[in-house]
Amino acid sequence: GNSVTQMEGPVTLSEEAFLTINCTYTATGYPSLFWYVQYPGEGLQLLLKATKADDKGSNKGFEATYRKETTSFHLEKGSVQVSDSAVYFCDLGDNFNKFYFGSGTKLNVKP
Amino acid sequence: DSGVTQTPKHLITATGQRVTLRCSPRSGDLSVYWYQQSLDQGLQFLIQYYNGEERAKGNILERFSAQQFPDLHSELNLSSLELGDSALYFCASSVAPQGAGTEAFFGQGTRLTVV
Numbered sequence: 036g037n038s039v040t041q042m043e044g045p046v047t048l049s050e051e052a053f054l055t056i057n058c059t060y061t062a063t064g065y066p067s068l069f070w071y072v073q074y075p076g077e078g079l080q081l082l083l084k085a086t087k088a089d090d091k092g093s094n095k096g097f098e099a100t101y102r103k104e105t106t107s108f109h110l111e112k113g114s115v116q117v118s119d120s121a122v123y124f125c126d127l128g129d130n131f132n133k134f135y136f137g138s139g140t141k142l143n144v145k146p
Numbered sequence: 147d148s149g150v151t152q153t154p155k156h157l158i159t160a161t162g163q164r165v166t167l168r169c170s171p172r173s174g175d176l177s178v179y180w181y182q183q184s185l186d187q188g189l190q191f192l193i194q195y196y197n198g199e200e201r202a203k204g205n206i207l208e209r210f211s212a213q214q215f216p217d218l219h220s221e222l223n224l225s226s227l228e229l230g231d232s233a234l235y236f237c238a239s240s241v242a243p244q245g246a247g248t249e250a251f252f253g254q255g256t257r258l259t260v261v
Contacts, residue, residue: 128249135191
């Protein structure tokens with residue numbers, strides 16, 4: 036079956052540090068991959084997505100590349116800001132419009 | 147604003163009671179999903195509806211039920227409430243049913259506190 040595994044948090048970084056949040060998946064077929072972000076007190080919102088192998092999703096300085104050979108979709112940002120403090124969810128969407136979320140990784144960025 | 151509306155935003159009720167959470171999906175979205183988010187932040191998939199029909203079921207308790215109405219809004223009913231049911235309940239919607247690459251749009255959630 037389909038599933039997503041992402042690194043446990045919390046991840047604590049200083050401002051301007053490099054961020055990587057690991058996400059690996061198990062899937063049948065050709066899923067799409069997403070990263071969602073949840074800021075304190077809010078619902079989830081889409082951060083970026085990739086719909087096929089080797090696609091790179093990017094938004095607000097965040098990037099993730101859909102790697103079929105390693106079944107991964109790691110989230111990266113070159114220089115984090117305090118405002119990036121949030122919970123990040125990796126997600127897989129199958130061809131039947133079902134979504135499989137990871138457990139979430141909390142990011143704390145200190146000034 | 148995601149376009150998904152959930153009401154109420156907050157709900158406090160006693161153990162043993164029954165509550166109804168309401169969700170209006172984005173205009174044009176036929177699929178509705180319900181998730182429970184506990185304090186340890188994980189998202190638990192409860193149930194999915196598409197155009198009025200149940201499409202997929204997750205770890206939804208028998209005390210919980212849901213439906214999607216002809217106008218596409220959805221309701222999640224929680225009965226015989228226990229302290230452990232205290233959580234954030236999210237509704238999401240998406241264009242459905244086919245097509246990879248379709249993201250889900252989330253509401254702001256209903257925070258349920260059972261006392």
